[in-house]
Amino acid sequence: MTETAATPSLLPADYYLHNFEQMLASVTTRYLDIFPAEQQLALQRYQSLPDSSKMLLVRLLSRKGEWFRLDKLQYQEIGDINAAMQPLLQSELLQQALPPLEIWFTSVTLPELKTLFDDIGVPWFKRDLSKQQLWELLRTMPPSQAELSLWQQRQGLCWLQLHCQPLLELLLLLYFGNRYQDLSQFVLSDLGLQRFECYPLVREGRAYHSSSELQTVLSLATLADRWEQLTQQKLPINLAEWLAQVPSPQDNPIVERRRQKLLLKLAREAERQQQLVLAISLYPQCQDWTASERLCRCLIKLKHPQALSAVTALGQHAQNEAQQQTVIRIYKQLTKHFAVQVPLLPYSAPFDMLKPFKPAELRLELPQTSNLRVEFVTRDYYSAQGFDAWYSENSVLCGLFGLAFWDIIFAPVVGVFDNPYQSAPRDMYQPGFSSQRRTLIARRMAQLASGDRSMLHQHFINKQGLVNDWVNWQIFTEPLFKRCMASFPSAFLLAVFQRILRDPAHYRSGHPDLLLFDADGAPHFVEVKGPGDKLADHQIYWLRFLADFYPAKVCYVTWQH
Incomplete structure (x- = not known):
């Protein structure tokens, strides 16, 4: 089925190009001088494109994934997709190539698959299988690139692969400063569904000030993506390999917070793997109350002599009742593990947690x-x-x-x-x-x-x-x-x-x-x-x-x- 992107009726047909250009102008005004060379080149190539090609590229960047079937792209406001595609291919922002087998398989229909049976030798008695069953079969006898290329030519299919997602990821990082907002935010604002306070956005207030800071934060973003993928798939984690990729402490507090966020995850994983000595070395590098709490728990498990002073410091930095209650519970563990009576809360507690209360x-x-x-x-x-x-x-x-x-x-x-x-x-x-x-x-x-x-x-x-x-x-x-x-x-x-x-x-x-x-x-x-x-x-x-x-x-x- 051909996909047609619906344009909100209240917005101009090229609203998404306008929004992308708005983001581009804001980011380049503040950050162009520290852009990585590869992204500067991609930006120059983008700026040399005709509007129709820019519109097609932004449409593709706004979609999920990096592979697209040309015959399933149809945007009324762009018109001739083939004509809009050519400058993108020439600028190498797009390329024609076959995707990996799994992506290819999810994008073809069952009738289209059946035309491939003779080329890859599927027996006649297996040709009534469901698409899922055919996928299992193809995994055991995958077609070669040559077979797929020949079949694609007969079908008249063309696959496009984006070659400039790093540019979009950089723009989103520098514009939104987070990992959850994207280009859809512009539409919500354009339609009047969200209205925001006005405040100055100036070059002097930018988050990153050098190419090295920007490279570090991009590396940390890549590591964060990899970590999420590994943990979601529950794959084994080699802490030594990960620690070797963690950058050194950063002067920029925004970059340092990102670095410490990754360190905290590694320390927590070390604790799960019962590498408590490693965890104890990592937690103090994180200026986070949770890291201090986990450090106390590790020190108690090892009956470390610094456990009492660590728990005392933890209590002194408690900011709410929940944290204070956690400190009290850790003190009880401290008493149990050291088999001695330690003074309870040897500091001035800011919360009256010991007072009984029943609502x-x-x-x-x-x-x-x-x-x-x-x-x-x-x-x-x-x-x-x-x-x-x-x-x-x-x-x-x-x-x-x-x-x-x-x-x-x-x-x-x-x-x-x-x-x-x-x-x-x-x-x-x-x-x-x-x-x-x-x-x-x-x-x-x-x-x-x-x-x-x-x-x-x-x-x-x-x-x-x-x-x-x-x-x-x-x-x-x-x-x-x-x-x-x-x-x-x-x-x-x-x-x-x-x-x-x-x-x-x-x-x-x-x-x-x-x-x-x-x-x-x-x-x-x-x-x-x-x-x-x-x-x-x-x-x-x-x-x-x-x-x-x-x-x-x-x-x-x-x-x-």
Whole structure:
């Protein structure tokens, strides 16, 4: 079946070329001077192409894989695909070649396969096999390249292979700064499905500053891809070979974080392979709390004399209750393995983890509604009891934080914005977020402490609909926002914001499912648990925190029979 790419009706026919060129212009303005020579050559060849050939190339780059059947390419806005293909072949951005057998097989039809039977000697009594059965047969008696070439000529087929994916991978890396956004992001924005905050993108704020840094990050990206492939296929991992490919420590913090991320994976694999001495040598090279935790566990297993000091340091750097609880558990292991009594928590703990806490409980038996989640059934129950009940989960407290600090989150800090499509700065969930903006945050907290909450109202109105990691506009609507602003005093908001700023990545989840307002306007927080569901630790910690201000409980729901 011929594939026809559908162009969104609201966009011009060549929208994808415009988007690619926009990405290209942004990247080359900031990074062209440090491009690898091979990618500079590919870029020059691309720029010399006629528009129709550029459009075909971008179409192919946007598809999955590197091999394509020419007869299955049909793009109305390009017109003659053969004519558009010729400059690409001449520039060697594309080439004509036969793909590997497995890729070839998945792209041919069963009727087409049957025309090959005589060439490769398939017995007549096996010619009624399914395509999958034929694949098993072909694997045992694979046709030669000459046989496939002859068959392809008779069929009039032409295979195209991309020869410039490294250029696209480089552009995506430098433009988006991550491994999950791609060219589809442009379409979401072009169609108005996503709108983003405006912030400056300047050459001085680029992530990489030299060819060597760029080469290192490209090598790390290749290693990350290989690691993912190996682990998905559950293939054996030779740690010595991998460690030989890890680059030396980097001055650029962005590149160094990527390097340490790979080192952490290698250290964890060393631990799985019971190479604890190797793991102990790798974990200290990673500035990550998880790495420090795993180091402590390895030291305890080996009864290493540095175990106690390592666990003490781990506790001193705990940023949330979950980490603090982990430290307590590790101390218990330390006592057990060393068979001596070690002092518990020999430092000033920032969290009152030893204080017993059991959330207030309510048990309800409700009629089950097939098309509603248990949280919504419970919300409707509370509404019937006279509460103004909202399903809010993480959206209320996070939304208030996002509105209060919106301008600070998107402040023009050097090196945290790579492209116009970011829902948060690069360092939003890293320890440096607060330290980079310490003065701005202190001023905002003082402003809130004085009772001035005007910035929340201003941001709610002026930023309506813009993408922000912290604000879920679909749930945090104007009526809910107004109820919160009328009910939550500044002291409560300050406590919530201080808690979130301590560890934004951790504290943006685990919030109670429901927010209720009673007849007097007083807030109540309710975590809902359906049959068989249990409270997670981080949900308990949030209930403990909220219970110091308002009624906060867990509601266990069973279904009526």
